[in-house]
Amino acid sequence: MRYPAKTLSVFAVLAITLFPVPHAAASQPVEGVLVEAESFDQHGGWKLDTQFINIMGSPYLLAHGLGQPVADAETTVSFPSTGTYRVLVRTKDWVAPWQAKGAPGRFQLAIDGKPLDETFGTKSAKWFWHDGGTVEITKPEVKLTLHDLTGFEGRCDAILFTKDLNYQPPNDLSPMDQWRKDMLGLPAQPEKTKKYDLVVVGGGYSGMGAAISAARMGCSVALIQDRPVLGGNGSSEVRVWAQGLVRRGKYPHIGEIIAEFADSAAASPGTYEEYGDKLKEDVVRAEKNIDLFLNTRAYEVNKEGESIQSVTAFNTRTSKRTEFLGSLFADCTGHGEIGYLAGADYYTHEKGHMGMSNMWTWKEADTEKSFPDVSWALNLNMEDFPYPKRFHGEWFWESGFDKDPIKDLESMRDWNFRAVYGAWNAIKNKGGKDKHANAELTWMAFIGGPRESRMLRGDVILRKKDIVNKIAFPDGCVPSTWSIDLHYPKKQYMQKYPEDPFISQAVFDSRVDRRFGYPVPYRCFYSRNIPNLFMAGRCISVTHEALGTVRVMKTGGMMGEVVGKAAAVCTEKDCSPREVYTDYYQDLEKLMARKGVERRDTIDGEFYISKDSKELPPVIDAYIDPTTLPGLVIDDESNNVQFVGTWTKGEGLKGFVGNHYVYHGKGKKAEIHFKFQVEKTGKYEVRLSYGHHENRATNTPVTIHSPQDSKTVKINQRIKPPLKNGFISLGTFKFEKGQQIEVVMSNEGVDGNVHADAIQVLPAD
Structure with missing residues (x-):
């Protein structure tokens, strides 16, 4: 579905689209105190949730305790006067939309240590003001405590104390609406920043890539992130391991910035430490040209004509509003939020999208x-x-x-x-x-x-047929190396809840150049109707199917690197993102050819490499070309390989031979037979390549069969192979010329998954 550019004001669009219920009469401020839950002095074990602000209007505190009640959140509140106040708490019963019984999100509000009689989180399928009755405030300051009762996702947005005992605050609130601003006593106008060359909204891989790249090219940059950590899906909060290969293709230095902070997770979800939140923040804060704004949510776009002049954001802890002025803007939000607010053309795949x-x-x-x-x-x-x-x-x-x-x-x-x-x-x-x-x-x-929501429209809309047919766009620049990977409900697990399945399967189209990558065009990285808006990450200009290959984080990060360099060209040449392609693409190519550590302090400064720049680790390619290896190599996709049972192709563990490896679990019989002959009688070393992982077997049986002898070796595939290119020696054997030899791996009696990749046969004489 194609949506045209919007013509209404930003606030009107947001109110009409998401919050259609009028509340003009109730939206007048009232004598009392509004306490935003996120502003509590101590959150205790409650989590600050900012991901649904555009749905329900605000950050909120979430009692995410995995079934164990979380520690109390506490704060001290000042009252303008003593007296009788009605207490209302904005919350919901989060399982009520499904008419589920039990109200698992129950919590109490205590005033100076005394809980109110009402238990909250027990009513309403929608966010509403839960009436907590009246209280007597007898002193200027009181202590408020949110006391979780279950550990099962209780939630609190705000607490209102009002002397108008019949007052009903508005249920439907938009981000930083006038009622909330009035009740909080916020200034009529937000604080304005200096004018940045580039304002980047979204601190995932794409936003970090854009901000760091632009800063190193001499641009002044504001990086706005609504979470306390950077990395987005690749942070410790979400723990999706970063995929996609970097540092290859026509511009092999693209991806070097991403390599500086990319996670080291061996699997997804992995551990907190593997995602390196501190490293990501340290890399960004080391850039003198970047002003970083964590816990800051952009919610409004201000335009002059068709161009964006600024974005307004608020601090998700203090509600302080800031207007970020800029010449150029980059939407790296994942949801295309800034483009949407600006009236950019966009597309959403409404049914059957990834979840x-x-x-x-x-x-x-x-x-x-x-x-x-x-x-x-x-x-x-x-x-x-x-x-x-x-x-x-x-x-x-x-x-x-x-x-x-x-x-x-x-x-x-x-x-x-x-x-x-x-x-x-x-x-x-x-x-x-x-x-x-x-x-x-x-x-x-x-x-x-x-994985998928809005995709903003650029001058090129990349399609699946472009990728699989290897259509060469003149501005192809970011190598996408992930297969076209689309997710659908897995039928095996959707029998009980077919209306809303919760287990997916990945359906791959592997017709993507996984070694060098398919070069995504630069024209997918800027809006076709908002002249100063870039985008990077999963909200770029692609179709639903093409999104399946470009959506992984390292690929999105490289898009950000290109956007940052293009922003430098725009700044230097005083041109638009589109004009970078039409008039100054050679200038962008020169910047894309530079090393990731190269920098200049200002847009007209000289390039240099600072003394404290760290040398990048060597490229670890996902692929090893079997034709480059010595000896006889039989890969798992060779015609000389026979399978027993259904083996699964895999590409997640780096350093495999050929286009993929295969693996099989315990249970039903499975074997793989590598067959070969030698051209000369003699002694040969036989090697096996595999990828080590914690879920692999410690006792994988591998048998070498020849007319002279048979030998079985058991391999611990949780341990890294000791030889170069991921091989382990199975031993040395004497083979006769022209005789049929087989190396057979099976899952008989194994205690984990069996991993097969390739066999290498080397002369041992």
Whole structure:
């Protein structure tokens, strides 16, 4: 569906689109005190949730305790006068949209240590002001406490104390609406910044790439991020490991900036430490040309004609508003939020789009761990979901395929919560209880990892046919090396909840050049109707199918690098992003050919490499060309390989031979036969390549069959292969010329997945 540019004001569009219920009469300020939950002095164990501001109007605190009540949030509030106040708390019963019973998000509000009689989070499927009754305020300052009762996702947006005992505040609120500003006593006008060369909104890989690249090219940059950490889906909050190959193709230095901060996770979701939140922030703060604004949410765009003049944002802790002035803007929000607010042309794939994931981890503890009743969760048995053998729920815990990819985001996340808790209940209290008495949940992402929403339209809309047919655009510059990877509900697990499946499968189209990448055109990185707007990441100008290859984070980060360099050309030549292509593309090419560590202090300064610049690690290519290896190499896709059983192709573990590797789990019989002959009688060393991982078998049997002898070797595939290019020696053997020889790997008696990649045969004489 194509949406034309909007003609209404930004606020009017937002109000009409998301908040259609009028509340003019109720929107007048009232004598009293509004306390935003996010402004509490101490959040305790409550989490600050900012991802649904455009749906329900505000950041809020979330009691995300995995079934254990979280520590209290506390603050001190000053009152203008003593007396009787009505207390209203903006909250909801988060499972009520599905008419589920139990109200798991229950919490109390205490005033100077005394809880109100009302329990909150127990009413309404929508955000509303839950009446807490009246209280007597007898002194100028009181202590407020949010006390969680369950650990199951209670939520609080704000608390209102009013002396008008009949007052009803507005239920439907837009971000930083006038009622909220009046109640908080905010200044009529936001504070204005200096005018930046580039304002980047969104601090994921694409936003970081754009900001750092532009700063090193001499631009002044504001980087705005609504979370306390950088990295987006690739942060410790979401834990999607960064994929896509960098530093290749026509401009091999593109991707060097991303390589400086990319995560080191061996798998997704991985651990907190693997995502390097501090490293990401340190790399950004080291750039003198970047002003970083964390916990800052952009919610309004101000235009002059068709061009953006500024974006207005508020601090998600203090509500302080700031207007960021700029010459150029980059939408790196993932959702195309800035483009949408500016009236940019965009597209959403409304049905059958990719969904949102909330991954999770668990462990076996030393003592028995109980798990409470969760009758409000999805009613799951062990056969209703993939049993998480690897101590984590992976990317495929995904829902929302036919939901609105913007308006239904909170519903998607909450459905994922119900799915995970329902699965954990099956493991702890149903079919898995005897085996997992000591098991406990250790982490679950409360920040969702969405894959697809708005895609802003540029001068080129990249399509699947362009990629698979290798159409060469003259401005192709960012190598996309991920297969076209689209997610759909997995039929095996959608029988019980077919209207909203929660387990996905990946469907790959591997006709992507995975070695050098398909070069995505520069013209996909700027808006076709907002003349000073760039975009990078998953909101660029592509179709639904083409998004399947460009959406991974390192690829998005490289888009950001190109956008940053293009912004420098715009600044130097006083031109638009479109004119970079039509008039100054050679200038952009010169910048794309420069090393990632090269910099200049100002737009007209000299380039240099600072003394403290760190040398990049060598490129670890995902592919090893079998034709470049010595000896005889039989890859898993060779005609001389025979499979028994259904093996799965994999590409996630780097350093494999050929286009992929294969793996198979325990259970049903599986074998792979590598067949070969030698051209000369003699002694030969036989080697096996595999990718090590924690879920691989420690006892994979590999048998070498020849007419003279047979030998079986057991390989621990959790340990890194000791030889170059990921090989391990199976031994030295005497082979006769022309005789048929087989190397057979099987899953007989294994304790994990079996990984097969290639066989290498080398003369040993």
